[in-house]
Amino acid sequence: AGITDGNLLMMRFAHAGVGALTLALIARASLRARCGPALALASVLIVGSMPLYLILSSSFYGEALFAFMLALALVPLIEEKFTWLAVVVGLSPMVRPEGAIYCALFLGYFALRRDTLRCALVAIPGLAYLAALYALSPDWQASMSWRLELRQILTPLDLGNTQSLSLDRLLS
Numbered sequence: 626a627g628i629t630d631g632n633l634l635m636m637r638f639a640h641a642g643v644g645a646l647t648l649a650l651i652a653r654a655s656l657r658a659r660c661g662p663a664l665a666l667a668s669v670l671i672v673g674s675m676p677l678y679l680i681l682s683s684s685f686y687g688e689a690l691f692a693f694m695l696a697l698a699l700v701p702l703i704e705e706k707f708t709w710l711a712v713v714v715g716l717s718p719m720v721r722p723e724g725a726i727y728c729a730l731f732l733g734y735f736a737l738r739r740d741t742l743r744c745a746l747v748a749i750p751g752l753a754y755l756a757a758l759y760a761l762s763p764d765w766q767a768s769m770s771w772r773l774e775l776r777q778i779l780t781p782l783d784l785g786n787t788q789s790l791s792l793d794r795l796l797s
Contacts, residue, residue, distance in 0.1 A: 637683060643693050644682030648673050650696035657703045691721040698727070711735065711746035718751040725751060 629635035648669045655665035672678055681688040694717045701709040714731045717724030728747050735743040 636685065640683055640685070640689050643689050644678070647682075647689070647693045647696045650693070650700055654696065654699035654703050657700065687721045691717065691724065694720050694724070695727075707735075707740070707743055708746065711743040715747045715750040719754050 626636060629639060651672055652665045652669050655668045656662070660668070678692070681692070683689075694713060698710055698713045698717070701707065701713065711731065714724070714727050717727055728751055732744055732747045735747060
């Protein structure tokens with residue numbers, strides 16, 4: 626929003642661009658893994674046609690950027706460029722909290738290999754982020770419950786039959 630000066634159309638285009646880059650990274654990772662063009666195309670089509678992927682690629686939540694980070698991490702993993710992998714994985718918790726899961730996995734992997742440099746590259750960004758969050762925000766834990774607050778706003782909205790499972794129900 627800051628980059629596009631709040632222009633909703635430009636923000637949607639930016640998210641679509643991130644979604645397209647994610648698919649390009651999936652294709653690159655597939656090709657680098659020697660899957661061949663047909664399987665690389667199949668990978669892109671499978672991910673790109675998933676309804677949830679399409680919805681999240683246009684949403685303003687962090688899932689689209691997190692999918693991009695995961696696809697970005699696949700490339701150095703396959704190419705065995707572990708320093709870049711450590712950097713990408715280390716930054717992922719700043720996009721979505723679930724990134725900490727990948728940090729823990731690769732921290733364990735690099736620890737087993739006794740690779741202290743890459744352990745530091747995985748751990749330091751997330752720890753620095755948490756320290757800054759804790760130091761700069763006295764009520765940082767309250768910010769973690771934003772989805773509950775959003776649900777309280779959305780619950781009074783009459784979206785029709787609550788027994789059916791529809792797209793608008795899935796998003797709320």
